[in-house]
Amino acid sequence: MSSDLKQRIQAATLKSLTARNRYNDQITAQLTQALKQAEDEVARAILQYRSLGSLPDNKLAALKGLEKLQLELDDTMKRLKREQTLVYRKTTKDSFKLGIQQGIGEFADAALPFYADLKPEGIDKLATKVFTIVDTSALDFMAQYNLTLAGDVHRELSDGIKRTILNGIATGKGADDIVRDMGKVIIDKDSFRQAGSRVFSKAQYRMEMIARTEVLRAHNMGRLKFHERVGIQKLEWLAMEDERMCPVCGGLDGKTFPIDKFPQQPAHPHCRCTNVVAWPMTVCGSEMVAKAAAQASQGDACILPPHVLEGMADAQAKENAKLKSAFENGDITELGSLTVKQLQTLAKQNGVAIARTKADFIKLLDLAEPGIDHGDLAGAALSAKLKEHKIGLLR
Structure with a gap:
């Protein structure tokens, strides 16, 4: 950069x-x-x-x-x-x-x-x-x-x-x-x-x-x-460098982390820190369609441009319309063609109580404790960790 x-x-x-x-x-x-x-x-x-x-x-x-x-x-x-x-x-x-x-x-x-x-x-x-x-x-x-x-x-x-x-x-x-x-x-x-x-x-x-x-x-x-x-892959911790900056945030200031391992912000009550983009800074070319741009963001590390994001959102809107139609029609055949993820999304959008999958729980734990691998948790250990962070069924 x-x-x-x-x-x-x-x-x-x-x-x-x-x-x-x-x-x-x-x-x-x-x-x-x-x-x-x-x-x-x-x-x-x-x-x-x-x-x-x-x-x-x-x-x-x-x-x-x-x-x-x-x-x-x-x-x-x-x-x-x-x-x-x-x-x-x-x-x-x-x-x-x-x-x-x-x-x-x-x-x-x-x-x-x-x-x-x-x-x-x-x-x-x-x-x-x-x-x-x-x-x-x-x-x-x-x-x-x-x-x-x-x-x-x-x-x-x-x-x-x-x-x-x-x-x-x-x-x-x-x-x-x-x-x-x-x-x-x-x-x-x-x-x-x-x-x-x-x-x-x-x-x-x-x-x-x-x-x-x-x-x-x-x-x-x-x-x-x-x-x-x-497609941003790295973020830099940015502290407010004034008389109120604490030792915790001062020690993190300027450090760069992979975006999926970025420490939790705020770091503590009254924390004022934010983050700044570290890498990449190259924006994908305008001639790229959504699929090609998404692939490039993973391989060549470039930022998706606005028109690609709009295209992805429009595609998602069509997907949502399909889900809404399946729910309102109540057609078993149509509902049976949906993936588990689509069914979960459909249930949530329409206020139907569902249970989260283990993968859902792990994702929420990763958000609650950034930088810690929760993938091996199971049984009583998983239940205890969920209880610790007050994570329960999705309602």
Whole structure:
């Protein structure tokens, strides 16, 4: 790779981080706003019951008053969980797609042949098509993993609220003091650093950490899957070289790995690292059809151009139409002509519960633990490893 081309690629990658970080801030703000609303509702509920005499300042409250208060708090927590669950579910897929889009945009900004001709609307259109031909099997796992992490925070928050109320009553605190002990959701970033570790400030820290880390995970995965699909074979670890860079990321910065052995990114919570294309940088010739270009990307190591990707996506769309027709017609003969992989895809697209094959499980484990060979796992050892990473049946 020429020095000039390498510099253009790296500059384009760093430029794309601005959009990535802006999207991350937007998602974090949505989650924080939902938590702020929950905090306000909890405070109003507690103060309301004080005025009704159900939560006296200096002695244990009447049981019925506390039961009513708890029901209100439970409703608030359920609403918070429902709102944030919707955000997490949508964000995983959208972050993955954004990673694909920015992978394409980086090629355009670096003025790679054919990609340099793409306008913003062309990049968006190509990203939509590429999404249909990249491996998205990890999306379900990532979304469920995010919901599991968020569920832990919601449980801790609910328990913390109950504990603060009961401790406050037991020690003779009034409603105002109990609300104060809950802490606050702080919107201002500088003020948040001094927020301490009370119930709501702790929940805010955990939620923001999960959001920022997992948005980057899905985004990096989308970029990696795009690079993998177009024929990139090596990636270089790119750390943010500032005062916040940790020893782990500093040690990986600048190192090159085969794309199928690239270490997991983010490397840790709040990790900001990304990767940059290392090899190849040659774009396949425009006269090549999809099949020939795909073969060249494996042998001569070249990057598939946009029109080839579009052709592959169009072929996939025809395949999907065939699968949809087979499902809707219910013709046994037509269904019997499909491969196992096609049947699995068909079932997933139509919400039919199916069991993953061993190969599916191994692929998900490879994603959960990059660089480790899981191919020899079987029986109890495989089950234990799947349980460790909370990987189950596909629903």
